[in-house]
Amino acid sequence: MELLTPGIGLIFWQILIFLTLFFVLKKFAWGGILKALSDRENEIDSALRMAEETRAEMAKLKSDNEKLLSEARLERDKIIKEAKESAVTLITSAQEKAVAEGNRIISDAREAIQNEKTAMVAMMKKDVATLSIEIAEKLLRKELLDKKAQQSLVSELISEAKLN
Amino acid sequence: MLKKLLFTFAFSFFVFVGLKAQEHTEAGHGEITPVHELEAEEHFDMGAMIMHHILDEHGWEFAHGVKLPLPIILYTSDRGLEMFSSSKLDYGNTYNGYQNHHEHIVRVNEAGVSDENVHPIDFSITKNVASLLISAILLILIFTAVNRGYKRNKGKAPKGLQSLLEPVITTIKDEVVKPNIGPKYEAYLPYMLTLFFFILVNNLMGLTPGAANLTGNIAVTLTLALFTFIIVHVKAKKAYWMHIVAPPGVPGWLKPLFWIIESIGVLMKPASLTIRLFANITGGHIIILSFIGIIFLFKSWGVGAGVWGIGAFMSLIEILVAFIQAYIFTLLSSMYIGTAIEEHHDHH
Known part of the structure; x- marks a missing residue:
């Protein structure tokens, strides 16, 4: 029965020592330990959260970058295309202009040649007339050097002339 | 210092x-x-x-x-x-x-x-009081050392005694106290940790040959159970008292019967805490001592060798029991406090 009857003395010391132990440990051990533990927990939590946020940010940056890159690529394609187009139009217009200029020059040249020709022909006509008159004069002089020739001509001319 | x-x-x-x-x-x-x-x-x-x-x-x-x-x-x-x-x-x-x-x-x-x-x-x-003092001094030395460890290794991995005891402390904190007491668990942590390590150290010291059987003494377990009992009833919220005084869903004429039952229930909790720890530790000691006693009773080499094996095995079991009983005492204390400080709930 002794086993089951609590002793007053031991209860007294148990209360005294346990309470002392509790307050000493609370002040000099648990406070610090529990604070350190919860601090570390918070630290780990915030570190994990930060890692998560950084990862999200990185992903966002990456997608932004890709977007920027694809935009740049589009822009580049557009610029190249425009450049090509303008080059083509430039070349075409230059060709057209060149052709037109060539045609103009040719037609001018033709006109000038025509004018020259006309002038030349006119001049030649005049020269030919003068020359033929001179030749005729010279011929006539030579032909009509004797009286007989003169008379035959006159008679020929008279016979030709029809008096109607 | x-x-x-x-x-x-x-x-x-x-x-x-x-x-x-x-x-x-x-x-x-x-x-x-x-x-x-x-x-x-x-x-x-x-x-x-x-x-x-x-x-x-x-x-x-x-x-x-x-x-x-x-x-x-x-x-x-x-x-x-x-x-x-x-x-x-x-x-x-x-x-x-x-x-x-x-x-x-x-x-x-x-x-x-x-x-x-x-x-x-x-x-x-x-002998018990001396053992009590030694265990208290031991606990103070151990946990002030652990606390110093946290100061010294701030922001670093735990070391030595600190790293040995940290998993135990966090287990009591996160697996025992936090889920059973609820959101206000932090105020009860120092008590629960002191309780657990006090019982554990004294259980283990009790297994040392020549040492006192402190946690197998009913005066000690009774006092520990009374601490929990007092905390439960000082901190108890309205819901806890109402559950005893006016159990919901019970017709008026049955209430006196429920008062008796609830009062017995209130007293059974510290009684069960007291007896569980006392009986487990004392029972374990009796078993080990009985096996050792058999050696002296028979005075035979064969019996001695056989019983030695069983005795050694029982000692190992008792080391397990030392941990289990410290854990259970703390767990049940947390549960009793948890139900007492719980605000009004509707599941009745």
Whole structure:
């Protein structure tokens, strides 16, 4: 029965020592330990959260970058295309202009040649007339050097002339 | 600083007591009667041996004949407080009118007959109280060291004692106290951690040969259960009291019956805490001591070897039990507090 009857003395010391132990440990051990533990927990939590946020940010940056890159690529394609187009139009217009200029020059040249020709022909006509008159004069002089020739001509001319 | 102070105190205390004791044993050496020891050799009383190991004693007998005397402190209404070394009452000696009758200090008159009119209240530093003090000092040394570890290794991985005990502390915190007490668990953590480590250290110390059986003493477990009981009823919220006074869904004429049942329930909780720890630890000790006793009873090599194996196995089981019982006591204390401080709930 002794086993089951609590002793007053031991209860007294148990209360005294346990309470002392509790307050000493609370002040000099648990406070610090529990604070350190919860601090570390918070630290780990915030570190994990930060890692998560950084990862999200990185992903966002990456997608932004890709977007920027694809935009740049589009822009580049557009610029190249425009450049090509303008080059083509430039070349075409230059060709057209060149052709037109060539045609103009040719037609001018033709006109000038025509004018020259006309002038030349006119001049030649005049020269030919003068020359033929001179030749005729010279011929006539030579032909009509004797009286007989003169008379035959006159008679020929008279016979030709029809008096109607 | 604190550690040194406590250590010096504890050390000087035991040295002082030890020196005093030596003086007296030397002085009273001539009076020793060898009858006691002769008897012990002649027949082996296993029950007495077991009870002797389980119960408290004045003075600390590490092995047969090696006994550290401890102070006896008595309070009597006629003489007030008295203090003297337990060695003065060894071997049935009478000192100052006191005798030690099977670890009960009684007043005797000149004729050597105990005086039934005087009831000395025994506040002695018994083996259990000494063990209690040692465990308290040990716990303070351990956990101030752990605390220093947290200061020193701030922002670094735990080291040494700190890393050994951190998983235990976090288990009690996160697996026992937090889920059972609820959101306000932090206020109860120091108590729960003290409770757990106090029981654990004393359970383990109790398994050490020659040590006291502190957590297998009903006075200790009763006191611990009362601490939880007091916390439960000081911190209890309205919902807890209403559950006892006016159980929901019970017709009026049945209420008196429920008051009785609920009151028994209220008292059963500390009672079960008290008895569970006490019975588990004492039971374990009795089993181990019984196996050891069998060796002395049979005095045979074969039996000795066989029983040694079983005894060693039981000791290992008891180490497990030391942890389990500390855990269960803390777990149930948390649950009792948790249900008491819970705000109104609707699941009835």
